[in-house]
Amino acid sequence: MAEALATITRITGLGMIAIRADLDRAGDAIAEASGLAIPAMTRIVTDGSRSLGWMSPDELLLVLPVAERADALTTLTDALAGEHALVVDVSDARAVFDVTGPHAGDVIAKLMPVDLDALPPDGLRRSRAAQTAAALWRIPGGFRLIGFRSTADYLRLILENAAIPGSQLAPR
Secondary structure, X not given: OOOOOOEXXXXXXXXXXXXXXXXXXXXXXXXXXXXXXXXXXOEEEEOOOOEEEEEEOOEEEEEEEHHHHHHHHHHHHXXXXXXXXXXXXXXXXXXXXXXXXXXXHHHHHHHOOOOHHHOOOOEEEEEEEOOEEEEEEEEOOEEEEEEEHHHHHHHHHXXXXXXXXXXXXXXX
């Protein structure tokens, strides 16, 4: 039997904190509290265990080990005291999948209207995977995709279907 185009892995053990604030005013406080630089528009920064992604002009997503979530939530909330800001734990509302392997890009290209050739190594895109909202960025060997937990089964199914052996895209 032929091998799948990519390995689809549901990732657990991650905490996710949505941060809404005026990034021009509160960026330094967020950077200090998160331990990561504020990413440029449509970018993500990482230190290996934590990532901070640009989601919109006033929204960032901090992805970190679940064991660090409570402390990070408190630190960010304290850092943004006095600012018009929202810091909320969205860990339980998200599903995370890694798509890795030599044809991981083919799997993503079948489902998302994202120009993967133009996606820089630190690029983050919000789009859709088939019919559901998703965000995506590069990881070693492939891509990480985050969607809503309510669509996790659907995301897993469409990713696995897009990885069916022998279904890679024709060379461009």
